[in-house]
Structure formats: structure tokens, C-alpha cells
Amino acid sequence: NRGDISTPRRTKEIIQRHGFSFKKSLGQNFLIDQNILAKIIDAAGLDKTKGALEIGPGIGALTEKLAQQAGKVTAVEIDQRLLPILEEVLEPYPHVNVVHGDVLKLHLQELFEQRFKDVSGVSVVANLPYYVTTPILMKLLEEGLPLEHIVVMIQKEVAERMAASPGGKEYGSLSIAVQYYSEPELVCVVPHTVFIPQPNVESAVIRLSVRKEPPVSVEDEDFFFDVVHASFAQRRKTIANNLKSRFFPKEGRERLEQLLAEAGIEPSRRAETLSLQEYAVLSNVFYAAGL
């Protein structure tokens, strides 16, 4: 046993021996801290009946821990240079497979059918490349994959926006989109020192418990998100002014004010004060009005 992949010493040894150089453009910041890895693994609640999907295994620091907990692990890595390293370090774990590709281009439903047919539940567990955090998480949530949890290391500011409640400056369309599909929970804030190389932003681990059903009922999901985005178009403006620009650019205010009254929303409110429930009612009223 050559010891954990993720110790600073072994990480450096692997990287040097393979002549690997970090690519900033791929968000390559590798974890070298056992405590943080343990916190990520604990938050995922895995056991041998479950599957784990990892995005961006790097040199396998987290993959190895997932392999020790889960019954089946699939890791998707975009950087071809990492494949021989992963093959070497993950050799003791035959229930782990590495897929070479860009997770944003991958047919995930198909991958789930192939890999996770016989497990009792699947969670995504990853230290994500920060340049594509939001597209990756929205893809995972929007595709309606049968996921239990998504436990990810991301930029701290993004984690705070995802978990924000109405009323604060962090709350916005990202909070609403994430909370429509999941229940977010901040697991821990993470110092720069647990990575090599160290990223120049702060990090946090967040757990999204994926909902079986949305918490509100909307007539049309695309239209619901359209209303939410329009409401936040200019944060210093009132909700009425933002909605007017998007839905009634050439009309007077009467019809808009009538619809807002029907939805029970004061025209002078700001987008960041409306709950998910209020956005659902608002978009359903607009939808019924044929907008």
C-alpha cells in the first residue's frame, strides 16, 4: 500500500513521475487534505449499495475515497493526460471506471442506464472545475436524472447564492433555479491551503438534496424561469418596471398592475424579496393571461 493518493507527498510524487503540468483553463486544483475529503464523503451518505458519479477526478484523490465507500463509481475526466495516471492509481478498484469526455457534452441518461442500473441510488460527488460550475450543476438538475445528492466543492460565492433565502443580495435567479430542483445546504467553507495549486477564490462544499417533485406547481417551466430572469434583469428596479420591460414594453401599466394584484404582489417590491412560491403564482397568472 503506497498510501492515500491525496497526501501532499504522494500527489507531488505522482505529478512529477508523470511529468504532469496543471492547466488553469481546466480548473485544475487538486485536493490534498484528508479532513476535507472525509467531510465531502460523509455528506454524500454512500454505502456499498450505492453509486457515485464524479466529475473531474484529476489524479484520483476523491475517486479513491469514493471507491472505498460506494458499490460503483464512474468518473468523467476531460483531460486525456490524466487517463494513464488514473489507470495506474485506481488499479486496485475494479468497480471504478473512468470515462474520457466533457461532462457537458455527455449523454448522462445513457451513462446512468449503462452504469447504475443495479444500484439503490446515485449521488454526484465532485471537486468541480470552477469555470463551469453553474452549467454543470444546471445540467445535472434539469435533466431529471435519478439523483439522491449532489455534493460538490465550488466557489464560496456561488455556494452562497445557491443556498440564499429571499431578502438578501445573494438571492437571485440562480437561488431560485437550484431550489426549484433541490434543497441546498452549505456543508463547510474551505481554505485555499487544501489545494495544489491554490485557487485565488474562496471555496465551499455544498450539498444539494435532489427533490423528487418541485416544491411549487408551475404551468410551464420555461415560462416560469423566463419570468424569474426578467424580474431580476435590473436589480435596482422594482419588479413592476422589470416585468414591464420584458412583457409590456409598449403598453401602459394598467394590465400589468391588474395581473400583479391578481398574483398578490405589490408593484413596488424588488425581485429579491419574492419567494419561490410567489414566483410560481406570478408566472401562472401571466401564463393564464396568455403572455
Ligand code: SAM
Ligand atoms: N477531483 C480532483 C481533486 O479533487 O483533486 C480534481 C478536481 S479539479 C478542481 C477539476 C477537474 O475537472 C480537473 O481534473 C479537470 O481536468 C476536470 N475537468 C475540467 N473541465 C471538465 C469537463 N468539462 N468535463 C469533465 N472534467 C472536467
